[in-house]
Amino acid sequence: MVTISDIASALGVTPSTVSRALAGSPRVKAETRAAVDEMARKMGYERNIMASNLRKGRSDIVGVVVPLINREFFANIIGGAESVLNAAGYNVLICQTKESFESEVKALRTLRNYHVAAIMISHSIESENGDHIREIIGERMPLVQFDRVFPDLPGAKIVGENFEGAYKATKYLIEQGYKRIGTLAGYMTCLLYRERLEGYRKAIEDSGMEYDESIVFHDTIVYDKGRESCLKAIDAGCDALYSAGDFSALGAIDELKLHGIDIPSRFGIIGTANESFTALMTPSLSSLGQHPYEMGQAAARAFLEGRTDTEVIPMELLLRQSSNRNNDIQCQK
Amino acid sequence: MVTISDIASALGVTPSTVSRALAGSPRVKAETRAAVDEMARKMGYERNIMASNLRKGRSDIVGVVVPLINREFFANIIGGAESVLNAAGYNVLICQTKESFESEVKALRTLRNYHVAAIMISHSIESENGDHIREIIGERMPLVQFDRVFPDLPGAKIVGENFEGAYKATKYLIEQGYKRIGTLAGYMTCLLYRERLEGYRKAIEDSGMEYDESIVFHDTIVYDKGRESCLKAIDAGCDALYSAGDFSALGAIDELKLHGIDIPSRFGIIGTANESFTALMTPSLSSLGQHPYEMGQAAARAFLEGRTDTEVIPMELLLRQSSNRNNDIQCQK
DNA sequence: AACAAATATACAAACGTTTGTATTATTCTC
DNA sequence: GAGAATAATACAAACGTTTGTATATTTGTT
Numbered sequence A, B: 001m002v003t004i005s006d007i008a009s010a011l012g013v014t015p016s017t018v019s020r021a022l023a024g025s026p027r028v029k030a031e032t033r034a035a036v037d038e039m040a041r042k043m044g045y046e047r048n049i050m051a052s053n054l055r056k057g058r059s060d061i062v063g064v065v066v067p068l069i070n071r072e073f074f075a076n077i078i079g080g081a082e083s084v085l086n087a088a089g090y091n092v093l094i095c096q097t098k099e100s101f102e103s104e105v106k107a108l109r110t111l112r113n114y115h116v117a118a119i120m121i122s123h124s125i126e127s128e129n130g131d132h133i134r135e136i137i138g139e140r141m142p143l144v145q146f147d148r149v150f151p152d153l154p155g156a157k158i159v160g161e162n163f164e165g166a167y168k169a170t171k172y173l174i175e176q177g178y179k180r181i182g183t184l185a186g187y188m189t190c191l192l193y194r195e196r197l198e199g200y201r202k203a204i205e206d207s208g209m210e211y212d213e214s215i216v217f218h219d220t221i222v223y224d225k226g227r228e229s230c231l232k233a234i235d236a237g238c239d240a241l242y243s244a245g246d247f248s249a250l251g252a253i254d255e256l257k258l259h260g261i262d263i264p265s266r267f268g269i270i271g272t273a274n275e276s277f278t279a280l281m282t283p284s285l286s287s288l289g290q291h292p293y294e295m296g297q298a299a300a301r302a303f304l305e306g307r308t309d310t311e312v313i314p315m316e317l318l319l320r321q322s323s324n325r326n327n328d329i330q331c332q333k
Numbered sequence C: 001a002a003c004a005a006a007t008a009t010a011c012a013a014a015c016g017t018t019t020g021t022a023t024t025a026t027t028c029t030c
Numbered sequence D: 001g002a003g004a005a006t007a008a009t010a011c012a013a014a015c016g017t018t019t020g021t022a023t024a025t026t027t028g029t030t
Helices: A004-011 A015-022 A030-043 A049-056 A072-087 A101-113 A131-137 A162-175 A191-206 A223-235 A246-258 A292-304 B004-011 B015-022 B030-043 B049-056 B072-087 B101-113 B131-137 B162-175 B191-206 B223-235 B246-258 B292-304
Strands: A061-066 A091-096 A118-121 A143-146 A156-160 A181-186 A216-218 A240-243 A268-272 A286-289 A310-313 A316-318 B061-066 B091-096 B118-121 B143-146 B156-160 B181-186 B216-218 B240-243 B268-272 B286-289 B310-313 B316-318
Touching: A004 A015, A004 A030, A015 A030, A049 B049, A061 A072, A061 A101, A072 A091, A072 A292, A091 A101, A091 B091, A101 A118, A101 A131, A118 A292, A143 A292, A156 A162, A156 A292, A162 A181, A162 A191, A162 A240, A162 A268, A162 A286, A162 A316, A181 A191, A181 A223, A181 A246, A216 A223, A223 A240, A223 A246, A240 A246, A246 A268, A292 A310, B004 B015, B004 B030, B015 B030, B061 B072, B061 B101, B072 B091, B072 B292, B091 B101, B101 B118, B101 B131, B118 B292, B143 B292, B156 B162, B156 B292, B162 B181, B162 B191, B162 B240, B162 B268, B162 B286, B162 B316, B181 B191, B181 B223, B181 B246, B216 B223, B223 B240, B223 B246, B240 B246, B246 B268, B292 B310
Parallel strands: A061 A091, A061 A118, A118 A143, A143 A156, A156 A310, A181 A216, A181 A240, A240 A268, A268 A286, B061 B091, B061 B118, B118 B143, B143 B156, B156 B310, B181 B216, B181 B240, B240 B268, B268 B286
Antiparallel strands: A286 A316, B286 B316
């Protein structure tokens, strides 16, 4: 590996001059800089980032911790964050926790050992509070939380418009004439699911219906749970569901198909997250879309600008067949 | 930040002893080691990986370069690689090229500057050969290529069973009684698409059909191209397509629906990659499934074991509705 | 008890940068 | 052309580890 010292001795100058030349410092003469650049190119020099970071006492790595990397939602968040961070000269180290608390602790430790420039995290389902995060990253490391956030932690937060979104989705089901609307509500340890549930509740109550605990299905976010809870919902006389996730909505649809219950004429359903399969299935699944790419960008910008406020990213109700009882919309992709 | 020197002075020993104690070296007395561990824990010490790596002249980061992170196929490869690498004490730095040659060069440079332990790459579509890879990473950096590989580069290669897979898929369409089978063939700059095309060709010729260039559609791997080429295929009298990708197959299906051509009775289609939407759409799309998770694991193991051979991962034909003309299979998920 | 062998720790250099300070070379002013 | 001001470069320490060698301590042998 060729170092700045190699370049320095090749040119008969000192490493410090080479370092400054490569950094474009005005303290080195233009012709010297040119000579250094030329020699660096010729010798195939590439700066050792570790050494550089060590000396500078900082890193150009931003650590991103997500529950699952193969969820489109998170993959797109990472993509958005990456685009902004790369442009600002940062690299992204991705850790996935697979929804495990233990993995999350391990990931945070690793990132801390790298002395990363910042940590961006969406916590795992198993994490009930942010104590471990606070404890591991300390006071000085910039922290940005996105999507799943612990409100009591310091630092910026980028969240979806969960309350309003769930309100809109539920309201829409009501307007379509569905009479008994349940919800697949997700994990109550996560603020965002609590908010969605509140939005659902408000919509129900605002339209004079009764909020009925017996058709609120908790912890329902994966496919199997969706099927299971849908069966209970059918038995409880529901004719619609607002699901706080797309995968549970998918399970519900398969369960409905199994029972020969037509969607959307006899049963309506709206999911959340706008995973790409929602548009492709039959019937296509209406979904409360997030904007993950923008969310990732916002998280990155919050770090770059040193902000510590909470930013709310709008959610958009994407209407497809699964909730189109009155057949009054053109189905979009 | 607390360093080994802090621990050392707190205990009245030298940093070297602390370093050895923490590394579990037999050169330090058991009680000293215990004291050091205790003090490290008490002071909240975490090793500075940058300094460690710099001194040791090596890194515990493995760089993974993929075209797109939000493709399930690649996300699962990353997941597989990560599981093996994490267990071996490595961390994974992910770069996505978005199919751009320029980004690929930049990513490789970055990883080289980090002096990563190894580079695992699936090259972008724009990369026509591996010269830039060879040039940037030099002789000494371990290289593992997966899925999209340049055969002339040194190092391990993990590839799908492309020829056999495409052969199987095409053969199956023939056995279902389709008479004029075209192919959405992908990019001929990629070896894997050339191999799939060869498999298709062999299957066609083996069954006494004529290999017809006019129904081989190149560069067809994204949705829009799939639609476009499918239209041409219809005009050319095709009644089936083997698509080297799932997204192009999806486009084709939408085009067929638009023309009211029933699938699978009047037109059969099989895609490749087993993206999860294939099982969810209607009609569900038969697909030549890869095993990306296993592929990622294999790539990681090839690096860990220092292998430089080529490993072939089987492909599995997943039969669903889109090719089920004779209605002779139970549709699986 | 004296010496060798072993064990345990200390010393110091090194990894490749960056950067504050010191030194030398150049330009300007009168 | 002497002195001041400025520009350009050199020197050296530092970032936090690791590790080869040297030193000090303990143990074992006769």
